[in-house]
Amino acid sequence: MKLGQATIKDIAKALNISSSTVSRALKDYPGISKETKEKVKALAKKLNYRPNAVALSLRKSKSSTIGVIIPEVVHFFFSTVISGIEEVAYANGYNVILLQTNENIAREIAAVDTIISNQVDGLLVSFSKETANFDHFKKLMDYHYPIVFFDRIPNLKDTVNVSVDDQTGAYRAVKHLIEQGYTRIVHLAGPENLKISIDRKEGYIKALKEANIPIREEWIIPCPKGTPDESETICKALLSDPSNRPDAVFASNDIAAAGAMQAAKSLGLKLPEDFGAVGFSDWQFSSMIAPPLSSVSQPGFKMGEKAAQLLLEMIDSESEEAFRSRTEMLETGLVIRESSLRKG
Amino acid sequence: MKLGQATIKDIAKALNISSSTVSRALKDYPGISKETKEKVKALAKKLNYRPNAVALSLRKSKSSTIGVIIPEVVHFFFSTVISGIEEVAYANGYNVILLQTNENIAREIAAVDTIISNQVDGLLVSFSKETANFDHFKKLMDYHYPIVFFDRIPNLKDTVNVSVDDQTGAYRAVKHLIEQGYTRIVHLAGPENLKISIDRKEGYIKALKEANIPIREEWIIPCPKGTPDESETICKALLSDPSNRPDAVFASNDIAAAGAMQAAKSLGLKLPEDFGAVGFSDWQFSSMIAPPLSSVSQPGFKMGEKAAQLLLEMIDSESEEAFRSRTEMLETGLVIRESSLRKG
Numbered sequence: 001m002k003l004g005q006a007t008i009k010d011i012a013k014a015l016n017i018s019s020s021t022v023s024r025a026l027k028d029y030p031g032i033s034k035e036t037k038e039k040v041k042a043l044a045k046k047l048n049y050r051p052n053a054v055a056l057s058l059r060k061s062k063s064s065t066i067g068v069i070i071p072e073v074v075h076f077f078f079s080t081v082i083s084g085i086e087e088v089a090y091a092n093g094y095n096v097i098l099l100q101t102n103e104n105i106a107r108e109i110a111a112v113d114t115i116i117s118n119q120v121d122g123l124l125v126s127f128s129k130e131t132a133n134f135d136h137f138k139k140l141m142d143y144h145y146p147i148v149f150f151d152r153i154p155n156l157k158d159t160v161n162v163s164v165d166d167q168t169g170a171y172r173a174v175k176h177l178i179e180q181g182y183t184r185i186v187h188l189a190g191p192e193n194l195k196i197s198i199d200r201k202e203g204y205i206k207a208l209k210e211a212n213i214p215i216r217e218e219w220i221i222p223c224p225k226g227t228p229d230e231s232e233t234i235c236k237a238l239l240s241d242p243s244n245r246p247d248a249v250f251a252s253n254d255i256a257a258a259g260a261m262q263a264a265k266s267l268g269l270k271l272p273e274d275f276g277a278v279g280f281s282d283w284q285f286s287s288m289i290a291p292p293l294s295s296v297s298q299p300g301f302k303m304g305e306k307a308a309q310l311l312l313e314m315i316d317s318e319s320e321e322a323f324r325s326r327t328e329m330l331e332t333g334l335v336i337r338e339s340s341l342r343k344g
Numbered sequence: 345m346k347l348g349q350a351t352i353k354d355i356a357k358a359l360n361i362s363s364s365t366v367s368r369a370l371k372d373y374p375g376i377s378k379e380t381k382e383k384v385k386a387l388a389k390k391l392n393y394r395p396n397a398v399a400l401s402l403r404k405s406k407s408s409t410i411g412v413i414i415p416e417v418v419h420f421f422f423s424t425v426i427s428g429i430e431e432v433a434y435a436n437g438y439n440v441i442l443l444q445t446n447e448n449i450a451r452e453i454a455a456v457d458t459i460i461s462n463q464v465d466g467l468l469v470s471f472s473k474e475t476a477n478f479d480h481f482k483k484l485m486d487y488h489y490p491i492v493f494f495d496r497i498p499n500l501k502d503t504v505n506v507s508v509d510d511q512t513g514a515y516r517a518v519k520h521l522i523e524q525g526y527t528r529i530v531h532l533a534g535p536e537n538l539k540i541s542i543d544r545k546e547g548y549i550k551a552l553k554e555a556n557i558p559i560r561e562e563w564i565i566p567c568p569k570g571t572p573d574e575s576e577t578i579c580k581a582l583l584s585d586p587s588n589r590p591d592a593v594f595a596s597n598d599i600a601a602a603g604a605m606q607a608a609k610s611l612g613l614k615l616p617e618d619f620g621a622v623g624f625s626d627w628q629f630s631s632m633i634a635p636p637l638s639s640v641s642q643p644g645f646k647m648g649e650k651a652a653q654l655l656l657e658m659i660d661s662e663s664e665e666a667f668r669s670r671t672e673m674l675e676t677g678l679v680i681r682e683s684s685l686r687k688g
Contacts, residue, residue, distance in 0.1 A: 065458055073442065074423030074628075082417065082444065090451065095458040098417065098442035100426065107434065114409055114439040118462045228632075258632055284418075285629030288572075288602055 006047035008142055015039060019142040020158070020323065027144075031320040065095045066311060067120040069111050071103045071128050076283040077300050078126065081150065084304020085124060092312055094121070105130040112136045122146035122311045127154065129191040129224070144323070146314035150307040153195050153327060160314070161327040162307040166196045166280075169296040169332030170203025173278045174250050176294070176334060178211045180342045182248035182276050185213075186238065188223045188231050188260065190252035200252045200280060219246060223256045231259030232266075239267050239275070247275060248340070254279035254286045254295050261293070261339065276340040282333075291338035299330045306330065350391035352486055359383060363486040364502070364667065371488075375664040409439045410655060411464040413455050415447045415472050420627040421644050422470065425494065428648020429468060436656055438465070449474040456480045466490035466655045471498065473535040473568070488667070490658035494651040497539050497671060504658070505671040506651040510540045510624075513640040513676030514547025517622045518594050520638070520678060522555045524686045526592035526620050529557075530582065532567045532575050532604065534596035544596045544624060563590060567600045575603030576610075583611050583619070591619060592684070598623035598630045598639050605637070605683065620684040635682035643674045650674065 008026075012019045017036065025032045025040035026049075043049075066089055070078050082098065089096045097120065099111035108128050115123055125137065125147060134154050141147055141158070150162045177185055187204045190197030201220060208215055221238075223231050231251065239245055251257035257279030264275040271277070271291050279286060282297035306328055313322040352370075356363045361380065369376045369384035370393075387393075410433055414422050426442065433440045441464065443455035452472050459467055469481065469491060478498050485491055485502070494506045521529055531548045534541035545564060552559055565582075567575050575595065583589055595601035601623030608619040615621070615635050623630060626641035650672055657666040 063458075063461055065462065067441075072423075073417035073426065074420060076418060079416075079418030083446075086444065086446070086451075090454075095454050096443070097411075097458065097462070098444065100430065100440070100442065102427075102430065107430075110434075110439050114407075114441065117407055118409065118441070118464075120462075262632075283629075285627075285632060288606075288629060289632040290634030 006044070006049045008049075010047065011040060011043050011049060014043060018158070020144045023142065023144040029144075063119045063121055064093055065097060065118075065120050066122050066124065066308070066315075067097050067099060067111075067115045067118075068124045069099045069101060069108060069115075070126050071101055073098060073100050076285075077151075077281045077298055080300030081126075081304040081307070084301035084306075085308045086304075087301075088305050088308035088312065094312070101128045103129045109136045112140065116140070122315045123148075124307050124311055125149050126151045129194060132193060146311055146323075148307045148311045148314070150303055151196065155195070158323075158325045160310055160323065160325065162303055162310065162330070163196075163327055164298050164303065164330045164332055166199035166332070167203040167206070169280065169298070169334070170200040170250065170252075171207045172203075172332075172334050173280070173294075173296050174204050174207035175210070176336065177248045177250060177276055177278060177340055178207060178213070180272075180276060180340055182340075183213055184219075184245070184247045186219045186221060186235075186246040186249045186260075188221055188234070188249060188251040188256045190222075190226065191224045192222065197252055204250055223252070226253050226256055228255050228259035228262065231256040232263045235260040235263035236266065239263055239269065249275075249277050251277070251279050254281050254283040254293060257293055257295070257339075258286075258289055261289070261291075272339055272342055276342070278340050282335050286335075287337065294337045294340040295335050297333040297335050299332070303330055350388070350393045352393075354391065355384060355387050355393060358387060362502070364488045367486065367488040373488075407463040407465055408437055409441060409462075409464050410466050410468065410652070410659075411441050411443060411455075411459045411462075412468045413443045413445060413452060413459075414470050415445055417442060417444050420629075421495075421625045421642055424644030425470075425648040425651070428645040428650075429652045430648075431645075432649050432652035432656065438656070445472045447473045453480045456484065460484070466659045467492075468651050468655055469493050470495045473538060476537060490655055490667075492651045492655045492658070494647055495540065499539070502667075502669045504654055504667065504669065506647055506654065506674070507540075507671055508642050508647065508674045508676055510543035510676070511547040511550070513624065513642070513678070514544040514594065514596075515551045516547075516676075516678050517624070517638075517640050518548050518551035519554070520680065521592045521594060521620055521622060521684055522551060522557070524616075524620060524684055526684075527557055528563075528589070528591045530563045530565060530579075530590040530593045530604075532565055532578070532593060532595040532600040534566075534570065535568045536566065541596055548594055567596070570597050570599055572599050572603035572606065575600040576607045579604040579607035580610065583607055583613065593619075593621050595621070595623050598625050598627040598637060601637055601639070601683075602630075602633055605633070605635075616683055616686055620686070622684050626679050630679075631681065638681045638684040639679050641677040641679050643676070647674055 008019050008022045012022045025037045101108040148160045153161045249260040257277045269275045279295040282295040286293040352363050352366045356366045369381045445452040492504045497505045593604040601621045613619045623639040626639040630637040630639050
């Protein structure tokens with residue numbers, strides 16, 4: 001280790017404590033023992049530690065602004081989350097800036113740099129479908145910078161998260177299809193690197209197993225783009241063989257479910273008699289399509305409120321407790337409409 | 345005028361030149377004559393002019409970030425504009441931060457303050473439905489701060505704007521309804537303080553006049569909220585009297601058109617035979633509702649690209665020409681679907 005180039009990580013490693021403890025010890029935060037503070041400061045001095053540009057920038061004066069990094073603002077679910085965030089933020093005198101990544105890792109990294117250079121007090125993050133490496137967030141968290149992850153939860157230690165119970169939501173949706181007499185149910189799955197996709201798939205599998213319906217791997221179909229065209233093309237192929245035809249779809253989002261319904265209609269199938277559909281997210285348009293689409297509703301507004309509350313606690317208190325690693329889990333609902341409601 | 349409290353406006357008034365000329369003269373920008381610069385600087389010295397906090401903040405180093413103030417990010421049209429903005433911004437090394445006003449003037453003013461304190465290089469603005477006073481933007485423009493207004497254009501001097509030709513779009517939509525044999529056409533109008541609402545109403549009137557159909561003031565109905573419930577309630581009342589029933593609607597947005605269609609369906613009218621509908625904006629869901637909705641399409645992506653290009657020119661060149669007051673007008677299209685297509 002060269003003198004003058006020591007980082008917080010080097011100090012943490014040498015003393016076998018976490019980076020955030022080192023960071024807080026250097027800043028004399030409460031909740032760190034006097035002994036630890038002295039050890040950290042002594043080593044920092046010995047190693048000629050200098051806070052780097054990131055740390056200096058993050059330590060600038062309070063801007064009363066929080067940043068939200070989000071894949072797509074047009075997504076109805078995210079827009080309700082944003083509304084919940086703004087509600088709490090404005091009530092507490094904070095402004096909100098939004099940074100859209102378009103599911104692109106390069107833009108996400110650029111967004112974090114924008115946050116660093118713009119003196120934003122804290123960050124709410126739902127990362128992109130492409131994000132497999134979290135170093136751009138870790139470099140902030142190493143400096144005890146307040147971050148709350150929502151909806152899409154990283155597989156990292158020491159994060160504060162707000163999520164919905166996707167697995168139970170998916171399980172209930174598929175159970176409902178089975179109760180309506182559907183037995184040949186396909187799952188249009190989301191991007192594999194997202195925990196929400198895995199949870200939804202597991203809920204689907206759980207409901208089928210419980211009803212003793214065999215799981216067919218070829219009927220768990222990835223729709224990573226989540227566009228109506230993608231699922232329409234996939235489902236047209238799938239539904240074209242009458243001898244081996246699914247009778248329902250559970251899709252990981254409403255757009256994919258709508259595409260599946262278009263495919264079924266174009267092949268002359270009757271909805272919901274011949275083919276049933278349930279989506280996920282309960283988009284604004286879902287009640288307006290023909291037939292109106294059943295969907296798992298997510299408490300987006302509540303998620304935004306909860307995430308903002310946790311973030312403001314981290315910003316205001318700086319206490320150990322506010323930064324304690326945990327996941328707040330919110331419940332989903334099931335909105336049953338005509339697309340899955342057989343009358344007979 | 346007290347000494348030490350003189351502003352750029354005071355200097356401009358005293359010399360009978362514009363505030364932005366004063367601002368640029370003080371900053372020694374090119375394009376201002378030597379004589380003017382000398383006069384401005386002499387008067388500034390005499391009046392003990394000091395740049396205020398806004399000016400100082402705006403003059404900080406370049407952040408390579410542009411801000412977008414927008415009423416609602418979830419609005420499909422605005423989301424396509426954002427995509428266009430981001431395309432140009434990222435290609436030129438700029439990041440984009442979004443500030444959502446929720447159609448609320450207080451939040452819009454707060455958003456401008458966030459821009460000032462966050463060293464953003466320039467601003468793209470579509471103002472809120474509540475905005476009647478533009479002082480919060482003018483205080484930036486007085487310091488020659490780059491702003492481009494898009495879609496919603498203020499009634500101000502010296503602004504750079506990008507808009508679509510709403511009047512021609514509305515005219516073509518109503519002309520199409522008339523060609524399909526509809527004669528009793530209602531207009532669901534947008535908020536009255538927005539120029540786009542006025543232009544769309546004028547296009548509607550123009551098409552009726554051209555076809556010698558009398559204008560009925562009671563059939564130009566404000567739907568300021570633009571929610572499906574609002575227009576459904578209005579249209580249920582309107583359609584309940586068979587002796588005086590409209591046979592079509594031209595709505596200033598697709599959500600209002602969808603609400604009108606729901607009302608007609610709930611009263612047992614056949615669409616499009618008994619009742620036709622055309623919306624405005626061509627939202628993502630419009631092709632998926634029953635029957636699929638005809639709509640005026642706006643070049644949102646193109647609008648975003650154009651607005652961002654103009655803004656980057658203002659940021660980069662600082663020349664007179666880049667700041668020259670003008671409105672770039674983009675063309676609309678008409679997407680004809682089943683909701684307005686009588687077969688007979």
